[in-house]
Amino acid sequence: MSFAIVAEPLLGVYKGHVGSGQLDPLPSPARLHTALVCAAAQGVRAVADGDGLRPCDADRDALRWLEANPPDGIAVPETLHNGGAATAYRKEGLVVKEGRNPLSEKLVGKPAVSGVAVSGRFAWTWEQAPPEPVAAALGALCPEVPYLGTSESPVRLAVAAADPTHHLDREADLFTGDGLDLAVATAGRVDALEAAHRDTSVVPPLRADVHRSSEKTTAHPVVTTGLALGRYARPEPPPPPTPWTSVLLFQVDRPIPPERRVRYAVAVHRALVGLVGDGAPAILTGAYQPGVPRPSNRVAIQFIGPDAPHVGGTALALLLPRDASDVDLTLIRMAVQRLRHVKVAAGPFRVEARMEIPADAFWPVPAAGAERWWQTEPVAVPDSRPPRGGRWSLADAAALSVALVWRDEITASGRGDVRYRALAAAAAGRGVRVESAVRVMDGDVGRYVHKVNPETVIQPYRAVLTLGDLTGPRTIAAIGQSRHLGGGLLVPRDLPSDIVRRLAR
Structure with missing residues (x-):
């Protein structure tokens, strides 16, 4: 102390x-x-x-x-501050001349000292x-x-x-x-x-104390x-926790079309699991033993670019989750060093390891006079079917997906559909705002997911949203069902501040 x-x-x-x-x-x-x-x-x-x-x-x-x-x-x-302008009057024994007659009992007014309640x-x-x-x-x-x-x-x-x-x-x-x-x-x-x-x-000299008319x-x-x-x-608040702590960045020898990113991410995932071999950590494979609690996020594989000059064009990003142990991260990093070729039906591609970047410093700083919003790329897919018992929109589904990514920071009571609605509301309470969410209906929507329940209707959508106080403006993250394998990447979109204020109204 x-x-x-x-x-x-x-x-x-x-x-x-x-x-x-x-x-x-x-x-x-x-x-x-x-x-x-x-x-x-x-x-x-x-x-x-x-x-x-x-x-x-x-x-x-x-x-x-x-x-x-x-x-x-x-x-x-x-x-x-518990006072306004006030004047205090009191007799000070002064000689004050008004007209021809000096008065010694004149009340003198002065500004009163107002107070501050503590x-x-x-x-x-x-x-x-x-x-x-x-x-x-x-x-x-x-x-x-x-x-x-x-x-x-x-x-x-x-x-x-x-x-x-x-x-x-x-x-x-x-x-x-x-x-x-x-x-x-x-x-x-x-x-x-x-x-x-x-x-x-x-003591002042006597001449300084002579009589005056006023x-x-x-x-x-x-x-x-x-x-x-x-x-x-006031001290700067601690930076908000990030779902993924760092990013392993690879150079890719050719652009990856948005509609193929999930398929290519699956191929990278299989290659990494094979390089690790027996005993690959569940944080990478996604396969957990019955009864083992699952973390909010696993290793995520995303493609960046080609319109991302800060990463040198098209890049492969391997997002390492906050909940991973040091042993698991060591195994993954060792496998990454041996990753050179990735086989995929459309033709193999080469990757070259470049650097590791903190997740909260991945994107460039926002443009001057602008506020950072986020756009899902290529699309996001809802994490669950619409809950029963009331209205539910794609904007609500996006807010739920954000809450599930940051569920260690957002708490909600209840189970099932009740909990889903509570999570979406809690995300809104943290400042999450979905400005637009539009369903994508351009052919085979199954290409935007890897595995899905046959009874589930796939509803890919593109959204523009802000994340409130959940994260900083440079943090890389992804939302939705395919966030671990090429989908739901949140890329920055800087909007002029005056436009944001008009949207808020």
């Missing part, structure tokens, strides 16, 4: 202002530092300095450690604990801080455990990117605050020496 200073607003409200009176949404590291300086200079740990007080040496060392070590992270609870605690965290004397001094100083911001927001400050919600980005460009730009104390801040305090503590309060100048901006940003 990292070292942290935690602030608990006792009234559930934080009040503070910055600049010329604007609302301060949260206490910055610099405000924490200033509060500790005030406690060190005027609290029970302060030592005599002539007619005044100053921080003791141990506290000054701790404060200067804070200057050299800004917090590595901050914890920000949920907040809500649902938890603020915290400032350091990945490395400070030296023991510094930690001891900070632990003793924290209880001496009565409030952060204005005196209307009392606080309980302590050294305690906390986890940050935002981390300091030391390489941040403050003109771009997202995050919280907060003031942090730097070298010289303690000295500047002590010097400013000495200047304001000097008076007003004068705020002390804001000390900006020893301040810098730090960018605190």
